[in-house]
Amino acid sequence: MQLVIIGPPGAGKGTVAARLARRFGLVHLSTGDLLREASAAGTALGAETKSYVDAGRLVPQEILGEVVAERLRGEKAFVLDGYPRTLEQAEFLAALPFAALDAALYVAVPEDEIVRRLAARVVCASCGAVGEGSGEEAACPKCGATAWEARADDRPETVAERYAVYMRDTEPVIEYYRGRGLLLQIEGTGDREEVWARVEAAVAALAGDDDNG
Ligand code: AMP
Numbered sequence: 001m002q003l004v005i006i007g008p009p010g011a012g013k014g015t016v017a018a019r020l021a022r023r024f025g026l027v028h029l030s031t032g033d034l035l036r037e038a039s040a041a042g043t044a045l046g047a048e049t050k051s052y053v054d055a056g057r058l059v060p061q062e063i064l065g066e067v068v069a070e071r072l073r074g075e076k077a078f079v080l081d082g083y084p085r086t087l088e089q090a091e092f093l094a095a096l097p098f099a100a101l102d103a104a105l106y107v108a109v110p111e112d113e114i115v116r117r118l119a120a121r122v123v124c125a126s127c128g129a130v131g132e133g134s135g136e137e138a139a140c141p142k143c144g145a146t147a148w149e150a151r152a153d154d155r156p157e158t159v160a161e162r163y164a165v166y167m168r169d170t171e172p173v174i175e176y177y178r179g180r181g182l183l184l185q186i187e188g189t190g191d192r193e194e195v196w197a198r199v200e201a202a203v204a205a206l207a208g209d210d211d212n213g
Contacts, residue, residue, distance in 0.1 A: 004080045007107035009162045010117040011188045016199050017081035029071050030081040056153050056161035065092050086169045090176050103206055104177035109188040118159050122148040
């Protein structure tokens, strides 16, 4: 199965993608994580893209496209989280010979909810895993560290920029997939378990369809 996840910043794409990957045995590729890791490791890609990520702007497709293609090459089952974010990227993905998407999952969350969630979001200072709520005290479920911090690009002015970029560049991608009969819209409001139950049911139905040919 091949999926992409689209939604505004703070919709819960990363959490949903990680759970989908475990539940359905998919490779999880998050372009945001990939770029944050490259920046933390000080690679050439990280150096080239850090200023875009810090400002909440999109990294140019000329830089990111080949990286994504390289990571996905040979993978039959994947969930792509945070890509595509523009029509250009959607068309690039569609043209990759090994990509044949089963669905584009659109996690819909209203703007006021997004602002509230991002203000409260904390990530593990050691590995970047997203916390369960604000002011975490428990150990990170992924790496065991106990230091939590706000994500650098969750500052209010950067959130405003990321949301504006989303409305301008990424909303057309939703219509692109709707027009191709691939859009699977999920209500992203409510708590994590509620959202996950909706996602799991929708994707399980899709996987069932897949099995039946
Ligand atoms: P995310 O973790 O998905 O919110 O992504 C964090 C940041 O990484 C974004 O604000 C962009 O600067 C950059 N980024 C992630 N995915 C893409 C993409 N598909 N195209 C361009 N920039 C991206």
